[in-house]
Amino acid sequence: MANQDEQAGRAGSGIRAQQDFVAGLFLAVIALFAIWQASDMPLGTLRAMGPGMLPRAVAVMVGLGGVILMVSSFLEEGPALERFHWRGPLFILGGILLFALTIRTAGLIVAGPLSMIFGSLASDEFNWKEAAIFAVALTAICIVLFKFALGLPIPVIAFM
Amino acid sequence: MDMFSNLALGFSVALTLKNIALCFAGCFVGTLIGVLPGVGPIATIAMLLPITFGLDPTGALIMLAGIYYGAQYGGSTTAILVNLPGEATSVVTTLDGHQMAKQGRAGVALGIAAIGSFFAGCVATLLIAALGLPLTRLAQLFGPAEYFSLMVMGLVFAVVLARGSILKAICMILLGLMLAQVGTDLETGQERMTLGLISLSDGIDFAVLAMGIFGFAEIIRNLENPETRDVVRGTIGRLLPGKEDFRQSYMPILRGTFIGSILGILPGNGAVLGPFAAYTMEKRLAKDPSRFGRGAIEGVAGPESANNAGAQTAFIPLLTLGIPPNAVMALMVGAMTIHGIIPGPQVMTRNPELFWGMVASMWVGNLMLVIINLPLVGIWVKLLKVPYRLMFPAILIFCCIGIYSINNSPSDVMFTAFFGLFGYIVLKLGFEPAPMLLGFVLGKLMEEKLRQSLILSRGDFMTFLDRPVSAVLLVIAVAMLVLALLPSIRKSRDEVFTE
Structure with missing residues (x-):
């Protein structure tokens, strides 16, 4: 230091x-x-x-x-201010907000992929195809796990 | 003996097939998430909280205890295999553990960590059983003034043990106290600092705050500092330590367990000191201290035992006094409250099955760790190779679902995002967020006790000094603070944390 x-x-x-x-x-x-x-x-x-x-x-x-x-x-001498970046906070927090906005109105089937793909943009190594496949697959796992295996009252499809 | 009949009662609860299965499942998923680099025990527990919702209180607590141990042990696994400490307490394990891994002895390092942890867990379970009853009786003698002073002492300990500037740690505690006051006033029912938002009238949910600060803010920070993940290549080697390894480690395990257990009981996150103290001690006692940092098995065995002993005895202040000593325990309070249990002396008297069942399941949980982890090391290694760009969206969605499920409320998710931003700013400004969480958790109880004691004493602050127990606690608190501020001690404190 x-x-x-x-x-x-x-x-x-x-x-x-x-x-x-x-x-x-x-x-x-x-x-x-x-x-x-x-x-x-x-x-x-x-x-x-x-x-x-x-x-x-x-x-x-x-x-x-x-x-x-x-x-x-x-x-007293102390460390300089660290640089603030915008990419991480914007996409991560934006992804969370998207989840909050869509979970009730559209359900996990939309909120899951939407928030994950948007959140993935926070990384420098973002890759559309990979992020989309991963998000869809993980959403399916989440639906099976949380809705069916654990019985949580989370809306899966809310817009129909 | 009372203690043994109580433990027998506990085991009769913990050893039903259903509860063993729950403990197993908890340990398994706890380790699974805890192994992920950058996910500490707090985020792990907050994320996994919803999976316990459908269970009865006893089952849920047993599963939570399993998750807790799994998360702790997962952190050590990451420390050994990747050289990334999941949290403060496994920093020390990276020193020699990762060196052992590089020498092809990762298996032995993991093995001795599991065995040391198991031994420490056994001792700590007995300690909880032995101290539970007397401390509960003591707690029932405490009036509001004693409770208040005890919490002040706990917060002072947390300040002294936090890394970095003491002034900043104090500010964080105060900020936590401030956040705790948001919501409806206990006595008059008036809404305080809710900004007119209905969802704030019940106050800020602990899981929301914890997840924002330890889940989301961590993700943002990890993305900024791309880690150099140094996953051990090559073989893990055999898991079971040999005769020579055992000969070298049994004393460190005993000593680590002893130090860790004692520090863990202290209010105000004493457990975090355990591994540091154990490592320093082993290094001092060693015939050849130069071996440390180059893969000395004692440097893994001692701190890991201390770590686990402390992680477990930290339950003592929580279960007997209702005062969580650190942020992880604070989260356990939140989890218990969700299941309708308010931790404190009354738990033991009102629901003995629950209390002793949980104590017994801690032991079962420790056994599970040995059974699960050693055969599954291969899976954890594979998991560690998942790139962060895939890992963080998964953490994100699990956190979102977890927070949403606590109250089925989208606004909770939004508040979590807000606290994520808040946590990011705070981290950037060089604050340590853990003391804030502790201040937040103790805030409501402290206010209640302060107001009660001032009503009893008719507004006289001297009541805290007139009552002997309360006075002693406050004197200890002041003495600790003064000691920590002395220049010479301050220097050695910095050394302890940088080593």
């Missing part, structure tokens, strides 16, 4: 640990959002806490942690 740390120093901005800075910012934003969400809930007293007391207390602590992280990122 040591040599990585040395390389990470950013000249100019004053931020020495880019990853920690962004991490702190991330926490602070979440904390602010939670405080805003909890702001209309009654606090109550320590003797009889209301629903808003702990959410606000925890949110403040998260925010505090975020601020400390941000401050320390100016003081």
Whole structure:
């Protein structure tokens, strides 16, 4: 880790640990959002806490942690921010969303291949034919396994 | 002896034909999924949860225990054969296990791991049986203040044992606590932070969070860092260790079992330390420490025994106190709740068949592992050669079906996708997600106990220090945190995790 740390120093901005800075910012934003969400809930007293007391207390602590992280990122050397990629999150999460959208309306027979083929696009080694054959075969296995062998109430064909 | 009559009751439950079959099936599919590189025990269990839904609670728990051991052992198999640790606890196994595999002794490494695990499992089963009753009695004496302090201590342990920055681990725990508060308030029934979504009014489902973070976020990350999978070529060699191997390994197995069992009982994921501690100890005790890292059998036998012992004694805080010590156990809580069982001291008194049946089936599960794994090594090796581009869509669809089936709810699947994104961001920002899961699981219970104890003490925080047991637990927690923050210890902590 040591040599990585040395390389990470950013000249100019004053931020020495880019990853920690962004991490702190991330926490602070979440904390602010939670405080805003909890702001209309009654606090109550320590003797009889209301629903808003702990959410606000925890949110403040998260925010505090975020601020400390941000401050320390100016003081201590740390790793640079890793690059974010879009391909993995887009296709994997997109595939899951497609599954969620089609499972009730069309059933597993559509949701299975659709989500798997779309998800397969996340890999650099994507190959249409292979992905399609694999997705269809696996969907058939899933239907036999989950619907017939285990009797789960999962819709197989919903659009007919 | 109480303990033996209880164990006898347990075996009478676990050894029915149906339950043996369930245990076998659980171990088999658990190993099958657990062997896949990049699929840790958490994702494995979450994925396989739905297959237990149609069963009665006892059968379901027995099968789950089987899945749990299968997933654990599957991780070790991957560590030895591919040099890819499935999770933190099998990191150490890659060091010497994979070296042994390269020398054509993969079979012996797997064999000694299975035998060591089996021995550790036997001891840990006895330990659970022996400690179950006294700890349950102790738990019944605990008031809300003691429970709260115990959970604080558990979370502090989790922070200390997490890798990387302590501050970041604390932040993750707090984030977990925050997520736990989403949903309907226990006392007033008011909806909290649900964003007006009906599906959030019951709170966030644990499986949804766990699957998003340990299933989907892992897939995304694996796709970004194309692994160099170094599957052992050539022969596995004979499986049964020879006389010389046994002579070298029996002491490490004994020592590993001892260390692992004790660390496993600690709240806050003590089990993760077991293999590290066992490896370090074997290296120190060895006549020729330079053999370690080059295929020393002791380096497999000790940590693997510690791993399995810890994996099993981790059930003790869960079953007796109702407090899951790590994320995998937290998932078991979710699984039990689905079957209408709330883990805690009342399980043992109210459903003794279930409790002891599960304890006994742990032993059966360990035996199954030896029986299944050794003959099936060939299949696992083939499975390891499946390219990731085919593996991850399969994981994806199993996860989706698994999550959907828990509540038959498409919106759960969408939330899982959301937490997948969340988990990806968190990983990219250098956070360790495991403490968050623990915070999430303990969150609801902690809030309940905190509010109860403050009602009892009329709003006085001193109640946590006035009650002796609670005060001791908090002092231990503070001391651990201070120790971990001391520069000299911090350094050696980093060394333990990087070794």
